[in-house]
Amino acid sequence: KLGVIENLEKQRLGPVLLLVELARAVPLDRLWLNSVLETSGRLTLQGTAMDNHTVALFMTQLEKAPHISAVDLDRTTLEFFPEYKRRASNFVLTCKTAYAEAEPEVTPKKGKGRR
Helix, strand or coil, rough: CHHHHHHHHHHHHHHHHHHHHHHHHHCCCCCEEEEEEECCCCCEEEEEEHHHHHHHHHHHHHHHHEEEEEEEEEEEEEECCCCEEEEEEEEEEEECCHHHHHHHCCCCCCCCCCC
16 A cells, blocks of 8 residues: 555656756746656657757756656757747757656654554
């Protein structure tokens, strides 16, 4: 029973940890995520960045996150926004998530037994 409860707790907290790590990795005012999809330990991120250098910076920051690994660039395309007279890079990244295994073990506190 305890194993099932611990697994449910990891599944509950895992997505929260993942979102915190994503938020920390995003370069402010230079990159925007349009889609975040996590299925069976595989994370797919779609977004827009000011340039390819910003995408590379984001990937480096993701690699440093404790619950994210194997960050790969699937594709990037350059898009022109005529109303702003600017180009931006649309990208798709895939990563592995490992929050279920990376959570620290919680040991129950030993209480005083009855005598």
